[in-house]
Amino acid sequence: MGRAPCCDKANVKKGPWSPEEDSKLKEFIEKYGTGGNWIALPHKAGLKRCGKSCRLRWLNYLRPNIKHGEFSDDEDRIICSLFASIGSRWSIIAAQLPGRTDNDIKNYWNTKLKKKLLGIAPSQRTPHQQPQQQKQLQQQLLFPSSSSSSHGSYYTSPIPPLPVLESLPPISQNALGTVPTTTFPTLLQGPPYQYQMMKESAHMIMFGSEQSCSSSDGSSTQISYGKEMDYNYIGRSGGAEQMGFESDLCAAGIEETHRWLLGGGGGGAQVERDYGLSRLWEEAPLEYNYEEIKQLLGSLNGYTNNGDRNLSLGDPTGSGVRGSFKSQGRVM
DNA sequence: AAGTACCGCAACCGCCCCACG
């Protein structure tokens, strides 16, 4: 048996918000706050809306300092790098982009950024001229096994490139048992952890083995899977690999000495302070193999192709990344 | 000008986690 709905569906308004509803909600929250109870809020505010709907409207549209409109190149980079590192954790990604909402970023990724990465310019409208070719290209990108012609080909991305991906070492089944899973929720939960983790992961996303990087103190670090860093896989689900790195870098205020980050399949992430995002991108190659992008995208979530609409990243197993992420912890 | 196809985005849906009684 399913659970009871959060509100009386028959008596709530659905669909687009009117300006009157917006101002009611805004005024109420500015005056009284949310009171920590979204379910009760619409009634108090005199709105015939579901509490969840109010929450969404407030978070995505009405709250102060919301930024709408074009994403900057810097924002593109941050989204790409975080997506490569942690997958579709839009709320975490949004936390790194002031004024942007998870919904915004999700939409932006699904409608534009992903196509940019796949080399399909969003402004290129070719529905009538080249629909088949576009579909073929998308198919080719999304289902590499059906094509051998793409192997080894390069193209220039319209946005700054992702770091080169390399294949991961095999995952041992029993690696899961070595992971202190209690650490992970601790790391993800709460503002300090969330901030610190994301700040660092945004600053330091390294892929592949044998990458060398320099710290601000002038020292050079060789990053190599399984060598310099003690890393542990914490699970694999739906084609996405989650991995953790053990690090002795201890951020202020955080007692844990384990930093668990999630890496998309084919990539990994390391935490290190003093290594700037800009620097990382400067060192990234100017071109990248789209096999590598496919590998990245494919291994993160698997693919579903829902007809001729937007290409959709999803978990074909239905049990995939999200469930395992969720089971590990949440952001707030 | 009308019809069609596509795109972008706001909003909804349903699942999961966690706090609380």
Added chain:
DNA sequence: CCGTGGGGCGGTTGCGGTACT
């Protein structure tokens, strides 16, 4: 310890606008 309700999140849908034939 267990059940329940609320909050949060990612995925999906639907509609209005726009481009194109």
